[in-house]
Amino acid sequence: MTEASVTRLRPPRVRLRLVADAPPPVYRSNRPGHDDPKPRRTCDECGELFTPSTERDGFCTTTCRKSFNNRRAVRGAELYDLFMALRFERATAKRLKTWMVICRMASLFRKEDRAERAARKSWRSSEVIFQRRPYLFAAVIKRGRSTDKEAG
Numbered sequence: 001m002t003e004a005s006v007t008r009l010r011p012p013r014v015r016l017r018l019v020a021d022a023p024p025p026v027y028r029s030n031r032p033g034h035d036d037p038k039p040r041r042t043c044d045e046c047g048e049l050f051t052p053s054t055e056r057d058g059f060c061t062t063t064c065r066k067s068f069n070n071r072r073a074v075r076g077a078e079l080y081d082l083f084m085a086l087r088f089e090r091a092t093a094k095r096l097k098t099w100m101v102i103c104r105m106a107s108l109f110r111k112e113d114r115a116e117r118a119a120r121k122s123w124r125s126s127e128v129i130f131q132r133r134p135y136l137f138a139a140v141i142k143r144g145r146s147t148d149k150e151a152g
């Protein structure tokens with residue numbers, strides 16, 4: 001009988017930026033001889049420069065944030081269904097070439113992004129999800145006699 005415990009592993013070391021692929025902050029002078037300390041950034045949706053109210057703020061308006069998230073919801077709903085079928089209905093997914101369909105959908109989404117959004121990313125960086133769900137990096141470690149040869 002072995003006891004098992006869950007040990008939390010560290011997610012991959014990543015450096016977060018305000019927004020993936022965002023240009024470095026632009027400092028604007030509003031007084032002669034003084035630089036405005038507030039960094040400006042490009043809106044993830046419309047591409048306009050704005051001054052974010054928080055470090056995580058990626059959109060110039062609520063409308064832009066909603067547009068960005070609505071597109072993700074619409075695109076993501078079908079991808080979710082396909083991915084779950086790929087993971088849990090493997091035989092059917094293989095027969096229907098589900099992985100190929102998923103990749104084609106992603107390519108078409110990217111093509112749309114290039115044509116309609118000046119190639120701005122339409123997805124959030126993976127690091128955001130990794131930080132929100134650190135338990136996904138957990139692993140079950142068996143205690144007791146180890147079958148692995150230990151160093152030394």
Ligand SMILES: [Zn+2]
Nearest residue numbers: 043046060064
């Ligand atoms: Zn915007």
